[in-house]
Amino acid sequence: MATVWTIIERLIRQQGAAALVTVVSTRGSAPREAGARMVVAPGGAIAGSIGGGTLEWRAIDIARTILADGGSAATLRRSFALGPDLGQCCGGRAEIAIERFGAADLDRVGQYALLEASGGFAAATRFGDSTRPTERRIATGRLTSPPEDCDLVETFGDRRHPVLLFGAGHVGRALILALAPLPFAVTWADSRADAFPELMPENVTAVLESRPAGLVADAPAEALVVIMTHSHALDLDICAAALARNTFPYVGVIGSATKRARFASQLAAAGLGQSAIDRLRCPIGVPGISGKEPPIIAAAVAAELLIMRTRHRAGTTGAQEAVDNFTL
Template sequence: MSDIWTRLSRIVRIQGRGALVTVLDIRGSAPREAGARMIVAPDGSFSGTVGGGQLEWEAIQLAAGRLRVGSSQMCVSDFALGPDLGQCCGGRVTIATELFVDRDLGEIERLAGLEASGGFTCEARYIPDRPHAERRILGNSGEAADTAQPGVRVLTRVERFEDTRYPVVLFGAGHVGRALVLALAPLPFRVTWVDGRPDGFPKAMPRNVTPVRAARPAQLVGEAASGSLVIIMTHSHPLDLELTRAALARNDLPYVGVIGSETKRARFLSRLRDSGIGSSALARLRCPIGIDGIDDKAPPVIAASVAAELLLVSQAARGDSGDAAEGFPQEGTRREENKLLQRGRLS
C-alpha cells in the first residue's frame, strides 16, 4: 500500500480507532517481507496484507480484539509459523500491533500529508508501554526525545513510507492494452497509459493508471522516469518502430517490450540497426512479449503473461531488507492473549 496513513485516518475518523499491523522481522522462510503492513478496524475489516493464511487471521483477530476492548498498549508478537500456526513456511515472524484513536488524528494526518507528497523516512521507536511507536522524520534537525523509562529496552527501526510501485509506460489502448491495464491494476505498478486517439481510453480505469492523450506519443518517451518499463502495443507498426527507437536510445530503460511476432522482431532489429541503434541497446528489446510457453493469443491471456514478465523484471531490479526485532519485550504468548481478549480483560 502506498497510502497507509490516509487509510488509517479514514478508519479512525469513521470508527474512532484503528490498528496498524507491521511485520517487524522475519527469520527463515515467511509469507511476507519485513515492512509489510496491514490496517485493521474494530469490526475486523482490513486493508493490506502481512502474508495471508493463519498468520494473517491471527493478526487480524488480535488487532480487532484489542481495539474492541479498548487496549491502550501496542503489542509485539512472535510467531513460529510451524509450531504456533501449523504453516509449512518453517520460519518465525515478529509482528507489531499499534493502536490509534481519534486524539491521534493530527499526527496521522501530518504523516498522511508527507506520504502523499512523495513519501518519507522516519525513525520509529517502539516503546512497550505506549499505544504506538514514536516516529521522527529523518532529515529534520534535532534528536527525538528519550521518553522511555530507564531500563526499558526500546526497538528502533528506520521505516519508509513511500510509493514503491514500479513505473510502467504503456503505449496503446487497444484490446490488449486494455486487458493489460486491468491485469496490472492489483499489482505493484504505477502505469502511465499513452494513446493519441480521441476515443482511445475507457471511461473508467484503475486507480494506479494515469491516462495521457498525446498527438506525438514518441515525445513522451523522453519524459519517462528512469528505470521505467516500456511496453509498446499501438495500432500502428510505424509508430511502434518510432517508439521503440526512442526508448532504446535511452540507456536507463531496462525493459522495452513490443507486442508482435518473431518476424516483426527481425524486421524491427534490422531497421533499428540501420538507424544507428547499437547492439547493446538492441539486446534490451523484448519481442514477442510475455513469459515463454503461453501461446494463447486472447488479450486477457497475453495480458496475464506480460504482467508475469513485468513482475519478474521489477523483482530483479529491487531488493528488500528489514531490521531485526531481537530483544523487544514480548507481551505474553499468542494463546494467553487470545484468552484475555475473549474475557475482555486485556488493556
C-alpha cells in the first residue's frame, strides 16, 4: 500500500475510525514479512494484506473489536504460533500490532499523510500495548535497522524502483501492464509519436524521444534498463550507452542468443570492454517459461526485474542513520 495514512485519514473522516494492522516480527515460516500491513475499516473492509488465511482473518476480527470498543487500548499486540494457535501449516510464529485511530488522532494522521504524499518517510517505531501508546520517530536520514529501543523500521510512501523501458511495441505494452501493480516507476521511451496507448498505468511516464539513447545519461544509477525497440540498430545504440555508463544493475535486450552474439561482436568492435559486454542480458526473462506471446514474455521479464530489484535492495543495505528526537 502506497497510501496507508491517506486511507486512514479518509476512513476517520468518513466512518469515524480506522485500524492499522502491522506484522511486527516473524520467526520461522510466516505468510508475510515484518512490516507488512493492512488497514481495517469499522465495517470490516480492508486495504492491503498481512498474508491472508486464518492469521489475517483473526487480525481483522480483533481490529473490528477494538474499533467498536472506544475504551480499549489504542494499540494491542498479539503473538501467534501459526500451527498450534491458528491451524496454519506455516509452522512459524508472527507477532502483530493493531492500532486504533479516531477523530482525536486526525492531526497526527494528517501529518503522516502529508509526509507520505510528499515522497514518503521512514520511522523507527516502538509499538505500544495495553500500558503505553505506539511511538513513531521520524527519520532524518536512511534507516536500515531499528534502534535498540524500537521494534521496527517502517517505510511509508511510494518508493518504487526505477525502470527504463525502451520500446512501445506489442511486448513493451504487455510489459507495462505486467509492471503496473508492481513496485516499479517506469520511464517508457519511444521515438514514434503514435506508439503509446491513450491510457496507461499511473506508475508509468511516457517519453517521446527521437534519440532515446540520450535518456541513459540522466537515468538513476540503480535503474533497470530494458530494451525492446522496433529497430535492432536502435537497440544496439541504447545498449552501448547503457553498458558504457557502468552503473545499472540490469541491462537487458529482447532477442535470441544469436542476437546477443552479434551485439557482443559489434560492441567489442566499437571499443566496449569485455567486462561491460558480459553484463548484457539477452535473451531476457526468467528461464523455464516457454512461449513467444507478448503477455508470456512480459510475465517472464517482470519476474526477472523483481529478482533484480530484490538483489539490489539486499546489496545496498547500509548503516543505520539518525532519528529525530521528536514524535508526531
